[in-house]
Amino acid sequence: MTDEAIGKIKDMLIRGELKAGDRLPPEKELSESLGLSRSSLREAVKALELIRVLDVRRGDGTYVTSLDAKLLNEAVGFVVELHQNRSILELFEVRRILEPATAHMAAGRITPEEVAALRATMDGIDEDTNIEELVAHDLEFHSIIAAAAGNDYLSGLLEALSGDTVRARIWRGITQEKAVAHTLAEHKAIADALERGDAELVRALVTVHISGVENWLRQAL
Template sequence: MAVTDEAILKIKDMILRGELAPGDRLPPEKELSERLGLSRSSLREAVKALEVIRVLDVRRGDGTYVTSLEPRLLLEAMSFVVDLHDDDSILELFAVRRILEPAAAAIAAAHIDAERISLLRDQIAEVDESRPVEELVAHDIEFHATIVEAAGNSYLTTLIESLSGHTIRARVWRGLTQENATARTLSEHSAIVDALEAGDGKLAEALMIAHISGIEHWLRRWSTSGPQAGHPDV
């Protein structure tokens, strides 16, 4: 094991044991390196790595602190990485969404209130085929986030959001508009809301599976044949 990796694990262990809690300031570098049996250079590298993944917050002139460790914060890096993936990786990410998001919809059906149902219907009513791609992307992000948030699990919400960033959604919606599939997609959104309003978790789950699978199928077809076969260059 690399020395830096060992340092990361030792700091992680301090957090897990409760020696460091969210918001706590780390001991001075010299004191902490001696306590953990590490060189100061190894400790610095570990702190840099943990800062990147938002476990630690280095405040110049003040000290190093443990962040809030909230799921949204810790999963920020995943969203960045997702946007950098190639077509094959995107298909794998959609396969994960196809597992998680229908389950979230089923849970949401049991908890969603009239206010959220109204919000979802308003979101659908505000867009149509004439809207520019950026507005369709914004709608898609907001629509799916509203449903997942209704499930009431912050880890699930953040994980699903991070699996499909803005870049991937823009790619999909550009393709859908060029294939005149926007109306069908919005109709699928409406059907999902109907199932949620009825409190039918199994139907909401099935409709969400069909919805995401349809987009996944389109992406697979495009990545295999490419724009040369008549598919949009997204």
Template structure:
């Protein structure tokens, strides 16, 4: 994950946990960058991104504040996704994921070990309905990476991992706006793991296709 994306998730986590409340002021730049373990330039990029989607309000000569986070204010941020991907490039990325990840799931199912199934189920056990969006996205990245690596093809795993980074913002937005996003993701991930445990390559491929297609369809409608 890019340093800027990591900073965005950490700031969001501070807001979601209540450490930063609506209307609250962020710590000074130097203090916050040291706390997050990133450079001040990376922090500035993260702040700019969150300012665009109306999460932060930068007041020149005063400081940076969390906005009111009112729904109508945050809904204006849909233009952020459109501005970033006005050429539908993110949809094209998901289309490629829809081709590659089912193939990886099928390959992984053919060679699935008890250790892989146990590790994936342990990962799923960490997910709970009250999990914040940042935690959900991190889980999603780990889950898909584990399956692609289990397929046993380093080039395929690298391609899939490379496609994950550019779609992080879309996954965050889905987590924030789609009802029951955590429960939906957890159910779909569990069915995929069950197929892997049975070494059912065809079912694993089909379930992964449905999983990726669901995100792609949501994004298509959002755009």
């Protein structure tokens, strides 16, 4: 019954009867119009609140969220954080498909300010840098490229696939292998190609970059 209620609310959103920012009708009115019990509707609302489709404001009512791509992808990110090492390999396969294409798009759109921001993420990063700083650098570097591509759904999905926990696991292994300098050299080459607007080279460099980490992880497992 809860699944049915979720489906009916989803249909209202798809049909445009509810839009981003709209307030839902009162519980009694909505349950009657949808032919649902109030308890089923209540459970559906809780579930849709968890995945950031609805926003329950105590004392005010229930609203449709902005339905922003990054907001909705938070649920994907939560699941990704729970994945174990074998599953991380599958995530890297997905990243190997998506990130080169994203970087290819970014090459034609990135601004000089974004290139400068990319280079700034590498300042002060070396073999002695702690895990937290390495993770922050890696997240920011790839996030800037995704944002430069100009596609919110794509950047939101990539962000969800590359959470702090996943990156921390990978970086711990990389630092054990003393490969930070190699990774930074690859980041610099990517930034250089982006600055030149060489989309095909960027795609190739990012493919090699992601594949290298994926291959290291595959051997480690």
